[in-house]
Amino acid sequence: MFSRKRSWQAKGMKCRKCGLDLTAYRGCREVTLRCPSCGQVFELGKYASSMDEDFEEEMGFVPMDRI
DSSP states (O other), X not given: XXXXXXXXXXXXXXXXXXXXXXXXXXXXXXXXXXOTTTOOEEOGGXXXXXXXXXXXXXXXXXXXXXX
């Protein structure tokens, strides 16, 4: 059975509190960005301009009406 990653490092998307790279988590209904250090959660839309090709490829497997 083929399965996609449930989480991946969001390179270049930094936590506004601690400055570390965020981790993207793909759930059934949405993708969220979380800081691995402080646990703060960020809206994906606020980081749209920072998405690289790898991030966009992972996002291609999430229905866009669920973001």
